[in-house]
Amino acid sequence: MVKASACISLVFAVLASPTAWGEESLILPPFAWPVAGQVVDEDDGRPCPSRHEGIDILVPDGTEVRASFDGTVIYAGSEVPSFGNLVLIRHDGGWVTVYGHNKELFVNRGEDIKIGDVIARSGHSGYVARPQLHFEIRNGQVPVNPARYLELLKAQAPELP
Numbered sequence: 001m002v003k004a005s006a007c008i009s010l011v012f013a014v015l016a017s018p019t020a021w022g023e024e025s026l027i028l029p030p031f032a033w034p035v036a037g038q039v040v041d042e043d044d045g046r047p048c049p050s051r052h053e054g055i056d057i058l059v060p061d062g063t064e065v066r067a068s069f070d071g072t073v074i075y076a077g078s079e080v081p082s083f084g085n086l087v088l089i090r091h092d093g094g095w096v097t098v099y100g101h102n103k104e105l106f107v108n109r110g111e112d113i114k115i116g117d118v119i120a121r122s123g124h125s126g127y128v129a130r131p132q133l134h135f136e137i138r139n140g141q142v143p144v145n146p147a148r149y150l151e152l153l154k155a156q157a158p159e160l161p
């Protein structure tokens with residue numbers, strides 16, 4: 001049985017990497033949905049469900065995952081096993097968005113990106129049984145529940161070809 005604290009420290013290890021954190025702010029940037037799909041609360045088979053700090057959005061494998069706001073990639077990799085292929089983006093005000101369970105990543109650490117940029121293709125990597133995107137909003141290292149902000153999240157239309 002994996003203890004919840006083990007999961008937290010894994011994520012915090014990533015977040016604690018040498019990064020200049022900006023001034024933290026509780027003013028929420030106009031984040032947009034990274035994908036469109038049904039929001040579910042729990043990860044299937046995740047070892048620390050009690051510490052599930054984000055939301056999961058059910059989307060078919062290969063769905064384009066878009067940056068929720070302008071920012072800089074502070075992590076892109078697969079060192080946190082439960083999240084599979086994971087991207088973290090830092091935004092002004094100390095905000096961080098988290099995108100997990102991807103099939104394929106299109107960004108690298110240090111890359112500046114704009115809202116709506118395709119950063120990954122979704123999948124079911126990590127400890128999940130079905131294709132979904134794990135999405136979190138953090139203020140500094142503190143996870144905030146995106147469900148609190150769902151109604152504030154701006155719809156993001158896919159770019160037309």
Ligand SMILES: [Zn+2]
Nearest residue numbers: 043055056134
């Ligand atoms: Zn999740």
